[in-house]
Amino acid sequence: MTPISTVCKTVTWRAVQLLSCIALFAVFLLVDWRGPSLQFQSWIGETESATTDAGVHSRAQHSFGSENVQLERDYLFLHNWSDDELLQRAEEMELQLQLQGEGAPSSISDHDSATDKLNGGARGMPSKIAFLFLTTTGLALEPLWRRFFQGHEGLYNLYVHSDPSWLRYHGSHRNLGMFWGRTVPSAVTHRSDPDVVAAERRLIANALQDDRSNEWFVLVSDTCIPLLSFGSMYLRLNATSSSFIDCGKGAPGPMMMSRYRARGDQAMLPEVPFSEFRLGLQFFAIRRRHAVMVIRDRKYWPKFNQPCVRPACYPDEHYIQTVIGNLDEPACQGTPTFVSWNGSKGGHPQSFGREDITPNLIQALQASQNGRFLFARKFKRDALEPLLALDDLLFDRSNP
Ligand SMILES: *[C@@H]1O[C@H](CO)[C@@H](O)[C@H](O)[C@H]1NC(C)=O
Ligand SMILES: *[C@@H]1O[C@H](CO)[C@@H](O)[C@H](O)[C@H]1NC(C)=O
């Protein structure tokens, strides 16, 4: 072998290695960037025809226990629609309800009669609570929620928004439990970013179009717990025709002004004058008519969806609050979710762990502000066991 041919061979070999490397990297990037959409296209298959809650739920349960991981993945998501398609379907559903004489009902009895009409006279369809779970990882308190929901099938629906890469690697039945199969096509969210609100809008739109019996839209997170039994909660929600959402005007002053200007001094104008800018805690339990307002909103969202240029950026404490606060002021009845800012660090509220969970704590949370709260946050993963041990107290067995 001449030295020349050896050199040639080495050069060719290096080139092959380099090209393979580049090709591999390109595939990796493609999968990573287009992660969720690629997944939807390859995983969907049969899910499309199974978008009603009952369909997906029973099928999800049937395939549990299957050895076939791919099959499990096929049912992780409710559907593979894009955000635009989803919003369109949600709006079409509302239009259809309106044309049939019933859009965004204000009381449960109105809704029952509308549902009867839509189902061709099938009577006795009760209104449901849509639980919208916002998480980035799984739902560590799932066993507690399972006890809460047990025996109330037909009165609720679950929807989960999670981080796409977490879902890709961990979104199995084992990790999601009863929430598996209830995931909506999700996108990455960041703290202090409009993408958190985009996730909330996605959850609301999913729940609107998925089941016309969804009457209450309740936002919860993986660190929330219910403070009363399902039955009591249902009655409490039904007892008011309005919503539970914190959407006040905020104390006038530098705090509100700096939040208003987080996207630039004039960035919110002219659609959102400072006088219309609302403030409230993130978690809510809203009526269908208020959920519809959020989905139909074209005025505020483009403004709130702009990226922030200053640190005082908390879209989840302003956007939905601004929509509902301006379109239906009396709906601003306060948040349904207890939170404590004792010992707050870096803007994070107090977090209750294993050592903190006592009957006294639960009773204090339930009695807080004359017992007005339906949920409480934040609870750490290790709080699960002691919470389960107190489930009689939590879910008030004497008052199912
Ligand atoms: C959803 O999946 C179906 C079937 O695989 C496909 O025809 C459709 O284009 C997909 N839609 C989206 C929005 O990806
Ligand atoms: C819900 O409220 C409506 C209207 O106030 C009432 O007619 C209905 O009986 C209530 N339903 C339940 C289950 O309490």
Ligand SMILES: *[C@@H]1O[C@H](CO)[C@@H](O)[C@H](O)[C@H]1NC(C)=O
């Ligand atoms: C928070 O602190 C206040 C005052 O120190 C106290 O009264 C209250 O019980 C604390 N709340 C919780 C949930 O620990």
